[in-house]
Amino acid sequence: MTLIDYVQTLSDNPYFGAGFGLFGLGAGAALLRKGMQAGMIFFRRHYMITLEVPCRDKSYQWLLQWITHKGAKETQHLSVETSFEQKETGHIKTRYDFIPSIGTHFIRYKGNWIRVERTREQQSLDIQMGIPFETVQLTAFGRDKTIYFNILEEARQMALKEYEGKTIMYTAMGSEWRQFGHPRKRRPLDSVILDTDIAERILNDCREFIENPSWYSDRGIPYRRGYLLYGPPGCGKSSFITALAGELERGICVLNLSERGLTDDRLNHLLAVAPQQTIILLEDIDAAFVSREESKEMKSAYDGLNRVTFSGLLNCLDGVASTEARILFMTTNYLERLDPALVRPGRVDVKEYIGWCSARQVEQMFLRFYRNIDNKSNELAKEFTESVVSQKRNVSPAQIQGFFMFHKNNPADVLKNVSHIWDVT
Numbered sequence: 001m002t003l004i005d006y007v008q009t010l011s012d013n014p015y016f017g018a019g020f021g022l023f024g025l026g027a028g029a030a031l032l033r034k035g036m037q038a039g040m041i042f043f044r045r046h047y048m049i050t051l052e053v054p055c056r057d058k059s060y061q062w063l064l065q066w067i068t069h070k071g072a073k074e075t076q077h078l079s080v081e082t083s084f085e086q087k088e089t090g091h092i093k094t095r096y097d098f099i100p101s102i103g104t105h106f107i108r109y110k111g112n113w114i115r116v117e118r119t120r121e122q123q124s125l126d127i128q129m130g131i132p133f134e135t136v137q138l139t140a141f142g143r144d145k146t147i148y149f150n151i152l153e154e155a156r157q158m159a160l161k162e163y164e165g166k167t168i169m170y171t172a173m174g175s176e177w178r179q180f181g182h183p184r185k186r187r188p189l190d191s192v193i194l195d196t197d198i199a200e201r202i203l204n205d206c207r208e209f210i211e212n213p214s215w216y217s218d219r220g221i222p223y224r225r226g227y228l229l230y231g232p233p234g235c236g237k238s239s240f241i242t243a244l245a246g247e248l249e250r251g252i253c254v255l256n257l258s259e260r261g262l263t264d265d266r267l268n269h270l271l272a273v274a275p276q277q278t279i280i281l282l283e284d285i286d287a288a289f290v291s292r293e294e295s296k297e298m299k300s301a302y303d304g305l306n307r308v309t310f311s312g313l314l315n316c317l318d319g320v321a322s323t324e325a326r327i328l329f330m331t332t333n334y335l336e337r338l339d340p341a342l343v344r345p346g347r348v349d350v351k352e353y354i355g356w357c358s359a360r361q362v363e364q365m366f367l368r369f370y371r372n373i374d375n376k377s378n379e380l381a382k383e384f385t386e387s388v389v390s391q392k393r394n395v396s397p398a399q400i401q402g403f404f405m406f407h408k409n410n411p412a413d414v415l416k417n418v419s420h421i422w423d424v425t
């Protein structure tokens with residue numbers, strides 16, 4: 001039997017014929033599927049554009065909010081971000097922000113359908129932030145990338161609008177800065193009552209610094225300025241810096257150097273990556289170290305604590321440089337505890353004492369607190385001030401404010417109880 005005869009016999013066999021047909025069908029379907037996949041890949045590659053935004057990117061949160069705003073809110077699949085907002089009155093309000101849940105959503109933007117896919121990796125954590133790694137991927141028809149540029153810009157503008165007239169606080173989380181709570185309403189600078197001219201002096205100094213980058217670049221001097229506010233607690237150091245940031249339309253990055261796990265490297269990194277348009281605030285700078293002499297003795301103790309070393313801090317301060325104006329504030333209650341190397345010019349350019357209340361401050365605080373309550377407040381303010389001064393005791397603005405809170409609506413009462421100011425701790 002020749003080979004042709006053999007094949008002929010096989011194809012005449014009905015069982016084999018059916019099997020062969022099925023095989024042919026399966027192969028055809030597989031081919032078709034492959035072809036469609038290749039076609040799809042070709043189509044996606046040439047006629048669709050995608051944008052991937054990982055959660056580490058600055059635009060990530062803005063984009064999620066924008067997507068929700070744009071229409072994904074109509075989707076039934078949302079996830080919630082709960083946060084607390086503290087009002088100036090101390091009242092705490094809970095706020096729920098809905099953002100698109102993990103999965104696929106569709107939105108329409110300027111006549112285009114956009115597929116939004118939010119994915120979360122179950123297995124991998126973003127090591128720096130300690131949260132699951134997430135991405136949002138946008139896919140649209142066409143080849144025009146400007147659509148994504150426009151979207152990101154719109155998302156940014158929308159976020160900025162929410163921040164208008166507000167101060168954003170950042171705290172360090174791992175080696176990144178994270179927004180702390182919601183943006184707060186700006187604190188007016190004149191709500192912090194300091195002794196004559198101090199506020200004005202610092203504000204003018206900051207403004208002059210911000211407006212003159214070329215003075216620094218011409219001389220090859222790093223474009224940064226360091227301020228140290230020192231004085232007893234409760235006299236307005238932190239409040240003033242917050243109000244100043246608002247006035248300069250900047251956010252604040254607050255860092256406590258005595259935080260555990262904050263090493264020299266981490267501090268260096270944090271200072272280098274601080275968000276733009278912010279003031280860096282290192283609070284209670286004395287608490288982090290003992291002076292250099294003592295630190296030599298305590299070196300072994302430091303070794304185990306995983307904390308910032310004094311020389312590490314100096315290096316970090318000297319290294320803070322950026323093309324934009326970098327303003328760094330430090331506060332301490334005990335100037336005398338600071339090593340002279342820390343407060344030399346270049347590290348600290350402006351030093352200001354924010355001290356106990358002067359008579360003028362006492363009077364202004366009274367007027368500010370009771371200005372709308374009593375039309376005799378001018379006389380009462382004078383009387384109150386004399387009474388406080390006659391006690392010949394140091395008093396902080398925080399104590400006075402606390403005392404006024406006990407007599408919110410009755411300024412005449414405060415006069416009867418002046419000695420109780422010092423009961424406020």
Ligand code: ADP
Pocket residue numbers: 191192193194232233234235236237238239240397398399401
């Ligand atoms: P410090 O940083 O000097 O310890 P804070 O700024 O934290 O002081 O002040 C504590 C509280 O006292 C804040 O609620 C603030 O409103 C009030 N306070 C302190 N100083 C002043 C001031 N000079 N003017 C108005 N309020 C003040």
